[in-house]
Amino acid sequence: MSDDIKNYFKGLLQKVSGLYVIQITDRDGVPLLRVSNTQEKNVDFALMPSFIPTFTTASDQASKLGLGRNKTIISMYSNYQVVQMIKLPLILTFVGAEDCNTGHILALEHQVDGYLEEMKLAVTEP
Amino acid sequence: MLFPSLNMINNNSVDMDYIRSIWECLASICNCWHCTDDLGSQGIEPNERTHLLADSVNQSPALRRSNSADLSNDYSQSLPKKDDQNALSRLVQNTAINMINVGALDSHTLEHQEYTDRIKLYSQRLQQQWNNIQHPGFVQKGLLKDVPNHQSYLSKGIHLDDTAQMRIFIQKSVAGVLGIQVDHREAVVVPFEIP
Numbered sequence: 170m171s172d173d174i175k176n177y178f179k180g181l182l183q184k185v186s187g188l189y190v191i192q193i194t195d196r197d198g199v200p201l202l203r204v205s206n207t208q209e210k211n212v213d214f215a216l217m218p219s220f221i222p223t224f225t226t227a228s229d230q231a232s233k234l235g236l237g238r239n240k241t242i243i244s245m246y247s248n249y250q251v252v253q254m255i256k257l258p259l260i261l262t263f264v265g266a267e268d269c270n271t272g273h274i275l276a277l278e279h280q281v282d283g284y285l286e287e288m289k290l291a292v293t294e295p
Numbered sequence: 296m297l298f299p300s301l302n303m304i305n306n307n308s309v310d311m312d313y314i315r316s317i318w319e320c321l322a323s324i325c326n327c328w329h330c331t332d333d334l335g336s337q338g339i340e341p342n343e344r345t346h347l348l349a350d351s352v353n354q355s356p357a358l359r360r361s362n363s364a365d366l367s368n369d370y371s372q373s374l375p376k377k378d379d380q381n382a383l384s385r386l387v388q389n390t391a392i393n394m395i396n397v398g399a400l401d402s403h404t405l406e407h408q409e410y411t412d413r414i415k416l417y418s419q420r421l422q423q424q425w426n427n428i429q430h431p432g433f434v435q436k437g438l439l440k441d442v443p444n445h446q447s448y449l450s451k452g453i454h455l456d457d458t459a460q461m462r463i464f465i466q467k468s469v470a471g472v473l474g475i476q477v478d479h480r481e482a483v484v485v486p487f488e489i490p
Contacts, residue, residue: 174425195413195417197405197413198410199405199410199413199417200417201417201418201421202421218410222405230395230396230397233393233395234395287421287424287425288421290420290424291417291420291424292417
């Protein structure tokens with residue numbers, strides 16, 4: 170069954186041109202599921218254990234600036250873009266090329282939601 | 296000689312109780328008056344008798360509850376200090392919540408051991424869940440997935456008439472597609488009339 174779910178996420182990866190990685194972690198950055206396009210190797214910076222907790226803290230702190238609590242942070246770099254969504258207690262991270270269609274990445278959110286509900290059970294204490 | 300002194304102590308304690316009850320009553324009345332005064336006149340300048348922490352304490356849900364409840368019971372002599380403590384801790388907590396703390400970014404790093412332990416734990420739990428639950432998003436792949444007992448249909452022979460009919464349909468549709476022509480009567484590219 171877990172292979173089926175991995176294949177489903179790999180299918181999502183193929184749907185969006187230029188999307189390299191989909192990763193689901195808890196809020197401390199511990200990965201639950203990671204699927205990646207094997208052709209692209211240089212996206213590890215966004216998958217390091219320190220990157221995800223920085224995002225959650227940054228999102229928390231940024232909400233105090235007056236813009237309110239946000240759900241998604243999109244970071245554009247020179248070669249990559251990182252889309253991170255808060256689905257507490259999970260964090261959903263997409264890494265794509267800089268010219269990847271961000272709207273397509275955001276549209277994947279609804280297709281992933283059903284699976285996230287089950288994964289939340291694994292993270293929350295029984 | 297011992298008796299009168301004991302009696303006096305008893306009397307004193309009774310008196311003290313009486314005075315304390317009066318004091319509590321007065322305090323509760325004053326407290327009520329203070330509350331209404333606060334509600335009525337919010338624009339008054341703070342003087343030397345106004346407590347810095349009084350407003351935050353008065354607005355706290357805990358004290359509002361105690362105001363609405365029986366005041367003489369709740370207003371014991373040890374409460375004011377406790378309230379000050381509560382108010383102080385609440386102030387510190389609110390400040391910590393509202394402060395933008397960039398330094399806290401570094402404090403969320405996990406130990407490597409805990410990181411690997413959690414990965415194992417999560418993978419175990421996910422395996423258990425996914426083995427038990429048939430996910431609704433799981434799509435069955437393959438042709439004839441909605442036909443029950445498809446082996447019986449596939450094992451039957453195909454009549455020549457059927458294949459001939461299908462060939463005719465395909466030939467007609469191919470001829471139809473090839474016969475599509477675009478008959479353009481006006482210029483495809485129209486220049487803008489820029490003066």
